Amino acid sequence: MCADTPEYKDTLNLPKTDFPMRAGLPNREPAWLEKWAKMGIYDRLRDKAEGRKPFTLHDGPPYANGHLHIGHALNKILKDMVVRSQQMMGRDSRYIPGWDCHGLPIEWKIEEQYRAKGLDKDEVDVVAFRQECRKFAEGWIDIQREEFKRLGVTGTWDKPYLTMDYRAERIIAEEFQKFLMTGTLYQGSKPVMWSPVEKTALAEAEIEYHDHKSHTIWVPFKATNGAGDLQGVKAVIWTTTPWTIPSNKAVAYNNTIAYGLYEVTGRPEECWARIGDRYLLADALAEEVLAKARLEPSMYRRLRDVSADELGALTLAHPFRGLDGADGFWDYDVPMIDGDHVTDDAGTGFVHTAPSHGQEDYDAFVARGWMDRLTHNVGEESEFLPHVPFFAGLRVLDHKGKEGKANTAVIDKLVEAGGLLARGRMTHSYPHSWRSKAPVIYRNTPQWFAAIDREVGDGQDEYGKTIRERALTSIDQLVKWTPQTGRNRLYSMIEARPDWVLSRQRAWGVPLTCFVKKGALPTDADFLLKDEKVNARILEAFEAEGADAWYKPGAKERFLGNDHNPDEWEQVFDILDVWFDSGSTHAFVLRDREDGSEDGLADLYLEGTDQHRGWFHSSMLQACGTRGRAPYRGVLTHGFTLDEKGNKMSKSLGNTVAPEDVTKQYGADILRLWVAQADYTADLRIGPEILKGVADSYRRLRNTMRYMLGALSHFTEADRVAPADMPELERYVLHRLAELDEVVRTGYDAYDFQGVFQQLFNFCTVELSAFYFDIRKDALYCDGDTQRRRAARTVMDILFHRLTTWLAPVLVFTMEDVWLDRFPGDDSSVHLQDIPETPASWKDEALAAKWAEVRRARRAVTAALEVQRTDKVIGASLEAAPVVHIEDAETLKALKSVNFDDICITSGINLTGDPAPAEAFRLPEVAGVGVVFEKADGDKCQRCWKILPDVGTHQHAGTCQRCNDALG
Known part of the structure; x- marks a missing residue:
């Protein structure tokens, strides 16, 4: 709207602003980052917030070994929006970023560098090797820190927490010592998931499942004590791990399954079964199994039912029993045992049981007190050990995770021994290391465990006496879950989980700072050294030198001091699972730092849904073992990032979206807006077309802010009008602001950024731009110094202060741009403001x-x-x-x-x-x-363009009464 004649055009109160239509975010955002750094804005917020109720979001540490991916950006932006919104709603909102620095991925990189130089890691001084790992992590921390800051994330970037800081390593060791001293630590020999490629045990959190092609074999175990028609009968097992047959110690059945005795009456030429052979099989699976052996229904008959009592009375022979060259290695009895884990859904109805290579197999032997029957047949590279006949040195998996020779060798020996009924191949879901992406095996090996069902002797029994009890009680009584489904997921995981495997057979990490008595058994009372003076010496050394102190010459003598004879004790050199490191962060961040949490607890942990098995899980177990409850009051989980078609991102597919590329093309605020517009509780899609849509939303919002700035040109306190003196339209807008204030505060408290932004975006584009601004353009442009115009500008000022602060947690750069356009200055920033309080009197439902x-x-x-x-x-x-x-x-x-x-x-x-x-x-x-x-x-007013009957009847030619009065 403008006047038709130049002289009238100059009399209009047109919007005036230098605020650019084009944001230019990629080029301008770094300048705001520099301004905030120069201001020390995070420290100024802490000063301003002194005395306020604290809010602590504890940062789940990313791993320091590569550039950020879009999942990192999603996570850190969400955290930043939480921290900023809580601060602007009146809390002392603290954020200490951190990094996970120990563990296999970094160690693996250094080993690769050594191999490239022809060096053997095992021949390098361990302290020198660890220092190489530390240096590698430091380099990536510096890179990632700048990448995170570029996203507009605020926090103590100059003083983050690092799991490899000396102080942190000391406290991690101290937390471990609590497990030692309270009796929850024990050494056990049991099957654990083992990576032959990385040569270490893995926790469930380090496992992912991928399709894997396995051998399948059907193996008959012959009865040695059967009477009548059960004499010489054969119980048939099925397995996808032929390499575990040499370690078989039992065959399991289920007393609720119907079993039958089947006799072979005919056979084709190519068949391992013989006429007269009698097999025990689950009735539901018999036809399928015998078909795999190439027997048609006319070639066998079912003789009778076989009861569970009959099965339990049988003793079997190992299929390698009596083989020449085995020196009696397999000449032992194989019992038949009852097991609930046996089903007739697949297989044969009988389960080959190797307690050294399967959790259920192991549990069955523990329940019977048969721990002396465990085998140690497979080494750390998945190779059969020298004492195993026929197979010594053969590997299940090679050094790259590909299939070794062990499976085929075992199958060939079964054929030779007449111990195979059928064979095949199948593709199925199989556990892989999430780092090396190579398959893992179950392998019996001595490891250190935290017993989660043993009473913790620390007296902190308010929420339970065991780690599991405390964790389950915490989940239900102490933690708010966003979304609520997170509760169910973690509860079911902890309810069913086994003891926590704490040890890893690597070098880069915090060691298990304990000593074991030479010659003692793990079950002996004096097996573990429990001495507070020894513990204190270890902690003192770690504080000064870091965990490297454990590996230096003379460490054992130094720590044992004059209190114990070094010749009687062995030093443990396994390192702690890195999940214990990150699970302990509450101790050295929330509890130990001055800027941590007043009660050592976090108001919120915020990570992706995979952390139910990772950081949420390990933090819960660790804290329940050391302080008797969960370390957090709230847990928020977000989904994964996918491409525009809903596919998982992969470099090989070329469908990844790098945060750096988005900030270079659009700016970080567009990435932040993408996060705010999405439902983060589900998986989030991102790609070029989606980003174009986000950018379009951004432009519409920016134009609203630009118009408001223009309308507020030269607004002063003298222009302000009290709400009671405003026209109804302005008072209606104030009412809507009062409603929105409740929506924003409630939404931010619930971490519902999508809901908050949708409400504000609709308000700006529909209620303001298309309604209020559209209506009031005439008064703003054409009125003189009227009450109506001053009221409209007063509302514009109120809108400005609310919209900039409401949106600042999301659009950190743009709202700073808007704010500085009105309030320039080196010390001026929207991020030093709080969301203004809204008077209750603005609400007017009528x-x-x-x-x-x-x-x-x-x-x-x-x-x-x-x-x-x-x-x-x-x-x-x-x-x-x-x-x-x-x-x-x-x-x-x-x-x-x-x-x-x-x-x-x-x-x-x-x-x-x-x-x-x-x-x-x-x-x-x-x-x-x-x-x-x-x-x-009427005629058209040459100033305001309204068509009115009175135009042309006033002093100023071609004007209406209102415009004539405005011209004076």
């Missing part, structure tokens, strides 16, 4: 109900005028002066009280309660309103 009717009627009028504009009857709504028929008397009264022609942006409106004629325009969703189009009568 007024809101009235204006809901006004807006409803307006929709009918604007729709009717759009028809005329489309038909080119008019060019603009100011050319119209329609007749509006209103059926409801109260609605008619309301419309007559609010200058409805201004609301509809027409030059005039005739409101009537008369019935609408048949030709009247009606909008189906606006009942009771009919619009009859009429053109406005």
